[in-house]
Amino acid sequence: MTTTRRALHDFWFEAAPPGRLAVLRIILGLYSLWYVGTEQDDLVKVALTDPRLFEPVGVMFGSPGSPPSLELFHWILRGTLVAAFCFTLGLWHRITGPVFAGSLLWLLCYRNSWSMIYHSDNLLVLHVIVLGLTRSADVYSLDAVLRGLRQRADTGPPRPAWQYGWPIKLMIALTVSSYFVTAVAKLAGPLGLSWMTGRALRSHMAVDGLRKELLGVDPNPVAYALYDWLPLFTVLAVGSFAIEFFAPVALLNKRVGRFWAINAFLMHWGIYFVMGITFRYHLWGVIFAPFFPVERLGEWVSKLGRRLVGDVRSDAEAPATAPPPLPAQPSGVPRATLYYDGECGLCDRFVRFVLRHDSREYFQFATLQSDAGRAQLARLGTSQTDLRTVVLAEEGKSYSRSTATLRVCRRLGGLWPLLYGCIVIPKPWRDAVYSLVARNRKRLFKTTPECPVMPPHWRRRFIS
Numbered sequence: 001m002t003t004t005r006r007a008l009h010d011f012w013f014e015a016a017p018p019g020r021l022a023v024l025r026i027i028l029g030l031y032s033l034w035y036v037g038t039e040q041d042d043l044v045k046v047a048l049t050d051p052r053l054f055e056p057v058g059v060m061f062g063s064p065g066s067p068p069s070l071e072l073f074h075w076i077l078r079g080t081l082v083a084a085f086c087f088t089l090g091l092w093h094r095i096t097g098p099v100f101a102g103s104l105l106w107l108l109c110y111r112n113s114w115s116m117i118y119h120s121d122n123l124l125v126l127h128v129i130v131l132g133l134t135r136s137a138d139v140y141s142l143d144a145v146l147r148g149l150r151q152r153a154d155t156g157p158p159r160p161a162w163q164y165g166w167p168i169k170l171m172i173a174l175t176v177s178s179y180f181v182t183a184v185a186k187l188a189g190p191l192g193l194s195w196m197t198g199r200a201l202r203s204h205m206a207v208d209g210l211r212k213e214l215l216g217v218d219p220n221p222v223a224y225a226l227y228d229w230l231p232l233f234t235v236l237a238v239g240s241f242a243i244e245f246f247a248p249v250a251l252l253n254k255r256v257g258r259f260w261a262i263n264a265f266l267m268h269w270g271i272y273f274v275m276g277i278t279f280r281y282h283l284w285g286v287i288f289a290p291f292f293p294v295e296r297l298g299e300w301v302s303k304l305g306r307r308l309v310g311d312v313r314s315d316a317e318a319p320a321t322a323p324p325p326l327p328a329q330p331s332g333v334p335r336a337t338l339y340y341d342g343e344c345g346l347c348d349r350f351v352r353f354v355l356r357h358d359s360r361e362y363f364q365f366a367t368l369q370s371d372a373g374r375a376q377l378a379r380l381g382t383s384q385t386d387l388r389t390v391v392l393a394e395e396g397k398s399y400s401r402s403t404a405t406l407r408v409c410r411r412l413g414g415l416w417p418l419l420y421g422c423i424v425i426p427k428p429w430r431d432a433v434y435s436l437v438a439r440n441r442k443r444l445f446k447t448t449p450e451c452p453v454m455p456p457h458w459r460r461r462f463i464s
Contacts, residue, residue: 003403007423011251016165018158019295022090022140024168025131027294029088031286032104032128036080043107046114047073057117058109073110080107087132090141101125101132120279123287126174134167140298171290172257176247179264183244196241198233205233205275212276222274236270243267250291253410253417261288335362336394337463338408339376342367346437347390350405355458357412364461372463389438401438402430 036043047070054067062068083100086092108121137143138158158164186195195201206227212218226232243264250260268282281287338354340347351365366372368391376391379398392404399407403423410420422430 003427004424007420012166012169013162014165014169015160015162016168017160017295018135018138018164019140019298020293021131021134021136021164021167022138023294023298024171024289025090025136026088026140026298027286027289028124028128028131029084031281031284032084032100032124033081033088035124035280036077036084036104036107040077043073043077043111046111049114053115054113055115056109057112059106060109060113067113068110076103076106076110079103087128090137090143093137093141093143097132097137099132101129104128120281123175123178124281127171127287127290130167130171130174135163136167138164168290169251173251175287175290176250176260179244179247183241183247186241186244196234196237198230198235198237201237201240202227202230202233208275208277222276226274236274240267240271249418252421253415254291255413256415256417257291261291264288336392336411337364337366337372338404339366339368339370339373339391339393341390342369350390354408354412355461357414357416359413360411361461362411363408364463366463370463402434403427405434406430 047067051067052065055064056062060068080100080103083096083103086096087100105125108118108125112118112121187193189195191200243260247260247264250257265282265285265288268279271277271279272283338351340351342348354363354365368374368377368389373391376393376398389400390404392399392407394407406420406423409416411417
C-alpha cells in the first residue's frame with residue numbers, strides 16, 4: 001500500500017467508540033421527531049395548495065402539476081414519525097433505520113417540490129441516511145438490550161472499531177463539503193471576491209426585511225439599526241467566507257474540527273440576530289455534534305442510571321463488605337515509539353518539541369543507538385551506522401524520514417497536525433528535503449554540552 005493510500009485509509013477508517021455513533025443516532029432521532037412533529041401542519045398546508053405549483057424535486061418522480069395523492073402523503077407522514085421513533089430507540093434498526101432515512105428523504109423532497117427549496121434540510125437527510133444504514137444501534141438501543149437477553153454469555157459491550165469511525169468521518173465530510181460548496185458558489189458568482197466588501201450581504205439583509213414587511217411579518221429591528229454600518233458587514237462577510245472556504249481544514253485534525261464547528265455555530269447565531277434567518281438544524285448545534293465526543297453524554301447517563309439503581313438496591317439490602325477499589329489507571333499509555341539519534345542536537349530539540357505538544361502521551365522515545373533502535377533500523381534495511389533518520393513504530397508498522405516526522409505531527413496538539421497535509425507530496429520529494437537537512441544537522445544544530453534535567457513525567461516515557 002502506497003503512502004498516500006495508507007494515509008487515506010488511516011484517515012477514513014480510524015477506530016471510534018460505538019457509543020459515539022449511538023448517541024448521534026439518538027440526538028438526530030429526537031431532533032427529527034421534534035422537527036417533523038412541529039412541521040406537520042405546514043406540511044399538510046403544502047399538500048393542499050394548488051397542484052399547478054408542484055414541480056418534482058429529488059426522489060419525487062412524476063410530472064409538474066401532478067403531485068402524489070393526498071392519501072399517500074398522509075401515510076408517509078405518519079410512517080416517518082413511527083420510523084423516527086423506532087430509529088431513536090434503536091428498535092429493529094436494520095429495518096427501521098433504512099425505512100426512516102428513505103421516508104424522511106421522500107417527505108422533505110415532497111415539501112421542496114412546491115415552489116420553495118429548503119436547502120438547510122439537505123444535511124439533516126444525509127446525516128440520517130448515514131446513521132440509518134450503519135451500525136449506529138449496537139449500543140444504547142433496544143436492539144442491544146434484546147440481544148443481551150438472548151445471549152447467555154456476557155461478552156461485554158462492543159469495543160472501538162473502524163466500523164463506528166468511518167460513518168462519523170462521512171458525516172463530518174458532508175458537513176464541511178456543504179460549507180465549501182457555498183464558498184465556491186460565491187466565488188463563481190457575478191460578484192466574485194467583491195462579495196466580501198459586505199455590500200451584497202447588507203443588500204441581502206435589506207431585501208429580506210422588505211420581503212417580510214410585504215408578507216405582513218415584523219422585520220428584524222436589528223437590521224435597521226445596523227444598515228449604515230458597512231464596515232461591520234465587511235467583517236461579517238469576510239469571516240463567514242473564511243469559515244466556508246476553509247471548512248475542509250476541519251477534516252485534518254479533531255481539535256481544528258471542533259474549533260471550526262464552534263465558529264460555524266456562532267456564525268449562524270450571528271446570522272439569526274442580524275438578519276433574523278433561522279436555520280434550526282444549525283442553531284441547535286445538532287449539525288455539529290459529529291465533531292465532538294458525544295459518547296460522554298451516553299456514559300454520563302449510564303453512570304447516573306447505575307447510581308440510581310445502586311441507591312435503590314442499597315436501601316433494600318446493604319452489602320456485607322464493600323468491594324475493593326479499582327486500581328488507578330495511568331494518565332497516558334504510549335501507543336507509538338519514536339527512535340532518534342541520541343547524539344543529534346536537532347533530534348533532541350524535536351523530541352522536546354513532541355514532549356511539549358503531546359498532552360495525551362501518545363509517544364514514547366528511544367535512541368537509535370539502543371538495541372531496540374538498531375532492531376528498527378535492521379527491519380527497515382538501513383545500516384546501523386546510518387543515523388540520519390528518525391523511525392516511528394506505530395500500530396505494528398515502521399515509518400522513517402519525512403513520513404515518520406509528518407505522522408508524529410499528526411498526533412500533536414494545536415495546529416501542528418495541519419502539517420500532515422504535506423503527506424500528499426510525493427515521498428521522494430519529501431525525503432530529498434529531509435535528507436538535505438539531515439546531512440547538515442550536526443553542523444547547524446550543535447549538541448548541548450550538558451544534558452538538561454527533564455521533569456519526571458517526561459523521563460518515564462524514555463525506554464532503553
